[in-house]
Amino acid sequence: MDIASARQSASGASIRISGLEKRFGAVSAVDGVDIDIAAGEFVALLGPSGSGKTTILMSVAGFEFPTSGTIHVDSEDLTYVPSNRRNLGMVFQNYTLFPHMSILDNVAFPLKMRGLRTAERHARAEAALATVRLAGYGYRRPNELSGGQQQRVALARAIVYQPRVLLMDEPLSALDKNLREDMQLEIKRLHAELGITVIFVTHDQSEALTMADRIAVLRDGKIQQIGPARQLYERPANLFTAGFIGEMNFVDVAVQSVGDDISVALPWGETWRLPATAAVEPVAAGEAAVLAVRPERLQFGAGSSGQVIAVTLSDIVYAGAALLLIGRLPDGTEMRARIPGASQLSSLAPGDVASFAIPPEAMLLYRGERQ
Amino acid sequence: MKPPTDRGSLALAAYVYAVLAFIIVPLVIVIPMSFSQNDYLTFPPSGFTLKWYSEYFDSRQWRAATWLSVQVALLTALFASVIGTAATYAMIRGRSRLVTAFQILLIGPIIVPHIALAVGLYLFFQTIGLSGTIPGFVLAHTVLTLPFVVFTMAAALGKVDANLEAAAMSCGATRFQAFRLVTLPLVLPNLVSSALFAFIISFDEPVVSFFLSGVRQKTLPRRMFEDIEQNLTPVIPAIATLLIVLSILILLGAQVLRSRSVTRIASQ
Amino acid sequence: MMEARRSHFWRSDGRRLSGLSTLLLLLPFFALVAFVFVYPILQLLVISILEPHPTSENYARVVENPVHMRVLLRTLWTATLVTALSVVLGFPVAYYMSRAKGTVAALVAVCVILPLWSSVLVRTAAWSFLFQRNGLINSALMSLGLTSQPFKLLYTQSAVVIAMTHVLLPFMILPIYGALRSIPSDYARAAAVLGATRLRTFLEVILPLSLPGVVSGSLLVFLTAIGFFITPALLGSPQEMMISTLVSKQIREVLDWPFAAALVGVLTVFVTLLAVIFSKTLRFDRLMGNAS
Numbered sequence: 001m002d003i004a005s006a007r008q009s010a011s012g013a014s015i016r017i018s019g020l021e022k023r024f025g026a027v028s029a030v031d032g033v034d035i036d037i038a039a040g041e042f043v044a045l046l047g048p049s050g051s052g053k054t055t056i057l058m059s060v061a062g063f064e065f066p067t068s069g070t071i072h073v074d075s076e077d078l079t080y081v082p083s084n085r086r087n088l089g090m091v092f093q094n095y096t097l098f099p100h101m102s103i104l105d106n107v108a109f110p111l112k113m114r115g116l117r118t119a120e121r122h123a124r125a126e127a128a129l130a131t132v133r134l135a136g137y138g139y140r141r142p143n144e145l146s147g148g149q150q151q152r153v154a155l156a157r158a159i160v161y162q163p164r165v166l167l168m169d170e171p172l173s174a175l176d177k178n179l180r181e182d183m184q185l186e187i188k189r190l191h192a193e194l195g196i197t198v199i200f201v202t203h204d205q206s207e208a209l210t211m212a213d214r215i216a217v218l219r220d221g222k223i224q225q226i227g228p229a230r231q232l233y234e235r236p237a238n239l240f241t242a243g244f245i246g247e248m249n250f251v252d253v254a255v256q257s258v259g260d261d262i263s264v265a266l267p268w269g270e271t272w273r274l275p276a277t278a279a280v281e282p283v284a285a286g287e288a289a290v291l292a293v294r295p296e297r298l299q300f301g302a303g304s305s306g307q308v309i310a311v312t313l314s315d316i317v318y319a320g321a322a323l324l325l326i327g328r329l330p331d332g333t334e335m336r337a338r339i340p341g342a343s344q345l346s347s348l349a350p351g352d353v354a355s356f357a358i359p360p361e362a363m364l365l366y367r368g369e370r371q
Numbered sequence: 372m373k374p375p376t377d378r379g380s381l382a383l384a385a386y387v388y389a390v391l392a393f394i395i396v397p398l399v400i401v402i403p404m405s406f407s408q409n410d411y412l413t414f415p416p417s418g419f420t421l422k423w424y425s426e427y428f429d430s431r432q433w434r435a436a437t438w439l440s441v442q443v444a445l446l447t448a449l450f451a452s453v454i455g456t457a458a459t460y461a462m463i464r465g466r467s468r469l470v471t472a473f474q475i476l477l478i479g480p481i482i483v484p485h486i487a488l489a490v491g492l493y494l495f496f497q498t499i500g501l502s503g504t505i506p507g508f509v510l511a512h513t514v515l516t517l518p519f520v521v522f523t524m525a526a527a528l529g530k531v532d533a534n535l536e537a538a539a540m541s542c543g544a545t546r547f548q549a550f551r552l553v554t555l556p557l558v559l560p561n562l563v564s565s566a567l568f569a570f571i572i573s574f575d576e577p578v579v580s581f582f583l584s585g586v587r588q589k590t591l592p593r594r595m596f597e598d599i600e601q602n603l604t605p606v607i608p609a610i611a612t613l614l615i616v617l618s619i620l621i622l623l624g625a626q627v628l629r630s631r632s633v634t635r636i637a638s639q
Numbered sequence: 640m641m642e643a644r645r646s647h648f649w650r651s652d653g654r655r656l657s658g659l660s661t662l663l664l665l666l667p668f669f670a671l672v673a674f675v676f677v678y679p680i681l682q683l684l685v686i687s688i689l690e691p692h693p694t695s696e697n698y699a700r701v702v703e704n705p706v707h708m709r710v711l712l713r714t715l716w717t718a719t720l721v722t723a724l725s726v727v728l729g730f731p732v733a734y735y736m737s738r739a740k741g742t743v744a745a746l747v748a749v750c751v752i753l754p755l756w757s758s759v760l761v762r763t764a765a766w767s768f769l770f771q772r773n774g775l776i777n778s779a780l781m782s783l784g785l786t787s788q789p790f791k792l793l794y795t796q797s798a799v800v801i802a803m804t805h806v807l808l809p810f811m812i813l814p815i816y817g818a819l820r821s822i823p824s825d826y827a828r829a830a831a832v833l834g835a836t837r838l839r840t841f842l843e844v845i846l847p848l849s850l851p852g853v854v855s856g857s858l859l860v861f862l863t864a865i866g867f868f869i870t871p872a873l874l875g876s877p878q879e880m881m882i883s884t885l886v887s888k889q890i891r892e893v894l895d896w897p898f899a900a901a902l903v904g905v906l907t908v909f910v911t912l913l914a915v916i917f918s919k920t921l922r923f924d925r926l927m928g929n930a931s
Contacts, residue, residue, distance in 0.1 A: 484866020491679030
């Protein structure tokens with residue numbers, strides 16, 4: 001069997017989305033989005049529901065026409081090209097296998113639409129099925145397969161005609177957790193093997209962080225930040241991203257002076273000096289700001305360096321790999337800490353006051369106030 | 372729920388079976404009467420004969436009326452299912468204010484009494500020469516049966532995930548190919564059963580037929596009406612029995628089709 | 640905005656049809672309904688107010704002539720009676736049907752649905768056999784010794800009411816059944832757990848929740864009964880006409896088109912008003928798919 005033919009796909013295409021806007025009546029679903037995607041890149045669109053991520057994908061697929069803006073694949077303008085002439089592969093949330101066709105006919109469907117002869121259609125469909133590790137399943141019906149298998153068939157159908165772009169609309173959200181993790185790896189493997197460009201829509205941040213080369217975080221139709229996972233997690237560009245990706249503690253502060261370092265007044269009266277690099281957004285003296293720290297960056301006990309806070313504990317949660325401590329700062333602001341391998345802390349009880357040190361490089365400063 | 376055993380439940384069951392008897396006995400009673408040897412419709416029927424059936428089949432007038440009704444019903448089933456399915460598809464996948472107008476106009480022929488429509492068509496079709504013609508009957512019956520086709524097809528098309536067509540189009544199918552290769556096969560059982568229902572409604576339709584029938588072109592219901600009104604011969608129970616058998620066959624066919632379509636669409 | 644709307648008219652975006660395709664697919668329907676439904680009815684309404692000259696006298700004749708007024712009132716009364724009888728007979732059947740399982744459920748469903756899809760003429764003819772002087776009912780009454788003389792049953796208003804109830808009963812049972820089936824069975828269980836007797840559960844939970852079905856069924860029966868033609872024409876007395884038989888007589892015997900058109904106008908406007916007022920509760924689709 002010619003497995004290679006499904007794999008020897010031309011490498012992916014580059015995609016340029018510029019000035020994309022989509023209005024439904026008075027509501028802007030997508031509001032001026034620009035994304036440049038390199039050939040072969042894996043980009044995730046991540047955001048809460050209603051953030052516009054699916055509308056962007058549907059515009060690329062040709063299932064929505066934008067109000068304004070353009071979509072180019074390589075240098076070809078596809079903005080208003082009908083979906084069936086875009087030659088893009090697409091995987092939907094709910095498998096969308098044709099229930100009245102065999103698995104093989106499902107996978108061969110795009111080839112039939114492209115006028116290939118039956119024998120070649122079947123050979124290439126078999127090869128695509130082998131690529132998703134479902135060789136030999138061709139003569140079954142979709143309802144005889146599990147959800148994960150069905151989604152792999154959908155994947156085979158999307159890549160069988162070697163498209164240069166693969167669009168995926170929350171393809172794993174209908175699967176249960178274990179299957180989802182298997183499929184994440186499967187999709188990563190396929191991406192690496194085929195060199196295809198992938199746009200992947202998800203509302204699951206861990207999925208986006210695990211799979212994508214770059215992640216675009218969306219909110220209210222606007223891109224909040226676009227970058228690799230590490231950058232998004234370690235230095236979120238604004239308060240929304242900071243709160244949306246992972247867990248984050250926020251404390252309202254007042255900026256007192258900005259110079260070689262930044263001094264801020266904390267709600268309980270202390271004044272801290274932060275390194276100038278802590279300011280993700282430019283801040284000015286006299287303005288309100290928010291100090292953000294990841295729970296796992298807090299160090300138990302008055303550590304060697306950084307600022308020390310006193311937290312009155314309210315909950316102590318054993319969470320396997322780490323101990324989660326939840327409490328309040330002197331002004332009442334909630335503070336969480338995740339302390340790894342902390343079995344020595346078993347003596348802690350609610351009501352205790354614990355000290356934590358925050359390393360200077362763990363502190364991020366944003367303009368504005370806590371939401 | 373446990374099987375009812377107490378007195379209240381027994382009383383309910385007794386009442387219900389009495390009502391069901393009221394519903395079904397008048398239908399069933401015509402069957403023995405159709406085999407009765409008496410020339411007058413007396414009860415109880417006596418003897419056994421098939422002469423009323425042969426009288427029906429041998430009569431040129433009955434045969435002509437039946438053949439006219441068959442032609443009208445077949446054409447009505449064809450037009451109603453095609454026009455109704457197209458309109459339902461537009462209603463479900465379409466984008467237009469016309470859809471609202473469609474939904475309002477659709478129930479018009481159900482709400483407005485058939486006598487009103489029949490009288491209106493009688494007048495209109497006489498002036499344009501459609502009265503008593505096959506096209507005239509077919510046009511009228513198509514309007515009367517369309518709502519039932521649309522209800523059936525709306526239920527069926529509503530169950531077909533719109534993303535299935537989108538998936539087909541992302542595979543390179545045109546909109547029409549997506550409909551023909553994906554949606555249509557999935558709703559075909561429902562389409563056939565809606566055509567069956569359109570057929571039986573048209574075949575049995577008495578009121579519009581009553582007014583549109585000419586002196587020579589009479590549908591089966593119109594001829595039956597005259598026979599019942601004037602002399603009520605025992606050939607009527609024979610025809611009634613045949614019509615009941617036809618209804619049973621059509622309902623059975625629809626049931627088989629429905630069970631197939633449900634398993635198909637629900638299996639995705 | 641205009642740009643986008645225009646593009647939707649000419650272009651399909653994949654999930655939705657373009658406005659143009661929607662229009663083309665609906666066109667045969669609109670053409671047919673305009674030609675075979677809207678135009679003939681409007682033509683009648685126009686005749687009723689313009690012939691023999693612009694006038695309201697055709698309508699005046701409907702209300703001012705006591706004979707015609709009696710026909711109107713008899714029609715309303717008959718339709719009301721048929722509706723009430725259908726509720727009384729139909730509700731328990733629908734309730735029983737909604738709880739039945741297996742063979743019993745199938746049997747009940749067949750008894751309700753088969754008549755719906757069999758010819759109105761067959762059902763009316765069956766009643767005319769039963770109501771004859773020497774028909775089943777009179778033979779039964781006489782052999783039981785309840786009467787020595789056969790009753791006159793055929794060509795009476797009672798015959799019309801009984802046969803119309805028989806014909807329209809499925810229109811009542813199916814909407815009520817649909818409403819009852821959509822009540823989660825947990826509700827009855829919850830009420831029982833909370834201490835309600837079966838009767839209280841029925842009166843305070845099941846009955847109120849099934850009311851939309853009762854209203855919908857009653858409207859269907861009432862609207863259909865008001866314009867019913869076949870059964871009154873074949874079983875009713877010529878002295879006790881209904882509006883439909885009066886219309887038929889005006890057209891076939893008297894040839895008084897303007898007056899017949901006015902009668903049809905009254906009928907059409909009345910049922911349309913009722914349908915508009917209750918448009919939220921009318922569920923015609925219940926007659927098709929959701930029955931079994």
